[in-house]
Amino acid sequence: MTTPTIELKPSSNPLSDAEREAILASPGFGRHFTDHMVTIKWTEGRGWHDAELVPYAPLSIDPANMTLHYAQTIFEGLKAYKQPDGTVATFRPEANAERFQASARRMAMPELPADLFIAACDALIAQDRAWVPDSGEASLYLRPFMFASEVGLGVRPANEFLFMVIASPAGAYFPGGVKPVSVWLSEEYVRAVKGGTGAAKTGGNYAASLVAQAQAASHGCDQVVWLDAVEHRWIEEMGGMNLYFVYGDRIVTPELTGSLLPGITRDSLLTIARDLGYTAEEGRISTEDWKRDNENGTLTEVFACGTAAVITPVGSVKSERANWTQGTGEPGEVTMKLRKALLDLQTGHTADTHGWMHPL
Ligand code: PLP
Numbered sequence: 236m237t238t239p240t241i242e243l244k245p246s247s248n249p250l251s252d253a254e255r256e257a258i259l260a261s262p263g264f265g266r267h268f269t270d271h272m273v274t275i276k277w278t279e280g281r282g283w284h285d286a287e288l289v290p291y292a293p294l295s296i297d298p299a300n301m302t303l304h305y306a307q308t309i310f311e312g313l314k315a316y317k318q319p320d321g322t323v324a325t326f327r328p329e330a331n332a333e334r335f336q337a338s339a340r341r342m343a344m345p346e347l348p349a350d351l352f353i354a355a356c357d358a359l360i361a362q363d364r365a366w367v368p369d370s371g372e373a374s375l376y377l378r379p380f381m382f383a384s385e386v387g388l389g390v391r392p393a394n395e396f397l398f399m400v401i402a403s404p405a406g407a408y409f410p411g412g413v414k415p416v417s418v419w420l421s422e423e424y425v426r427a428v429k430g431g432t433g434a435a436k437t438g439g440n441y442a443a444s445l446v447a448q449a450q451a452a453s454h455g456c457d458q459v460v461w462l463d464a465v466e467h468r469w470i471e472e473m474g475g476m477n478l479y480f481v482y483g484d485r486i487v488t489p490e491l492t493g494s495l496l497p498g499i500t501r502d503s504l505l506t507i508a509r510d511l512g513y514t515a516e517e518g519r520i521s522t523e524d525w526k527r528d529n530e531n532g533t534l535t536e537v538f539a540c541g542t543a544a545v546i547t548p549v550g551s552v553k554s555e556r557a558n559w560t561q562g563t564g565e566p567g568e569v570t571m572k573l574r575k576a577l578l579d580l581q582t583g584h585t586a587d588t589h590g591w592m593h594p595l
């Protein structure tokens with residue numbers, strides 16, 4: 236099967252420069268979208284075909300579209316950053332392409348070749364380059380996704396899919412900048428079990444998380460921390476971020492048990508932390524460890540990490556039975572050092588020694 240090339244059908248009606256600049260001045264997260272999108276079809280027996288870069292527009296969906304009923308859908312999230320020389324580069328798109336393939340396998344969907352995934356992101360960024368914000372942490376967030384496009388109510392893998400990429404300028408994910416978040420330990424609801432879909436980036440995981448997120452908010456917390464589904468004891472991850480625990484100059488992130496998302500930021504930080512001279516490990520941390528080690532002062536900082544949220548300190552923790560301030564409650568030194576190292580790399584202010592940046 237040959238890989239399709241992406242055909243350009245430019246927008247006849249892009250936003251004006253002034254309208255775009257007004258959005259870029261305060262983009263928020265996921266609220267505004269660029270002028271174009273990529274669409275690539277997959278049909279049983281034919282494979283990938285009809286790759287197009289077209290004006291951003293609503294889709295027309297049949298009421299019996301299989302995704303609306305059975306949620307055979309996956310997505311990715313990655314960012315493009317303006318570099319000091321004015322060029323644009325994405326961070327580890329090969330890793331996103333590979334995770335997209337892993338999600339597809341778990342959800343009985345066709346695997347998009349990695350080079351086509353990257354070419355689709357590149358084509359959209361190149362076309363809508365004016366939408367890449369200029370400075371600092373701001374970036375163009377890319378959202379590749381795929382869903383069943385077949386119409387019918389039989390429960391089985393669809394025989395038609397649509398892959399798309401849309402892009403959205405992104406400021407800070409948490410309005411208010413680097414401010415520690417408060418977290419709720421979810422003991423009633425679980426996110427994922429071994430053998431389930433927790434390691435896949437599929438919509439149902441997020442749908443299932445919303446009631447717990449609402450519960451966290453009702454307790455005055457910003458985010459949910461998910462625990463393992465069997466003992467309700469071992470820390471897994473947050474709603475859209477992985478977690479790191481800082482013990483002085485040793486940082487530990489929950490190991491990949493099959494029920495949490497293998498975050499690309501999480502993986503990158505294992506390396507970046509070692510480059511900076513820290514010990515970085517994967518391990519098991521229970522809610523009791525967290526509370527005790529915070530009280531005895533050995534657990535100095537906790538932070539969350541992910542593409543959208545970058546690195547965000549955890550300032551306080553609450554559950555049905557306990558309530559504590561994490562460390563001083565303020566952003567910690569190691570957290571902020573790692574945050575700076577990651578952003579400096581992504582924005583081209585330090586050398587890309589691991590070959591992670593993908594220039595357009
Ligand atoms: N965990 C979940 C559930 C997520 O949705 C995300 C975001 O993609 C992450 C962790 C962090 O992953 P990454 O660093 O690849 O963005």
Ligand code: COI
Binds near residue numbers: 311312475476542543
């Ligand atoms: C990301 O960080 O890319 C995510 O997907 C997190 C969230 C917006 C779902």
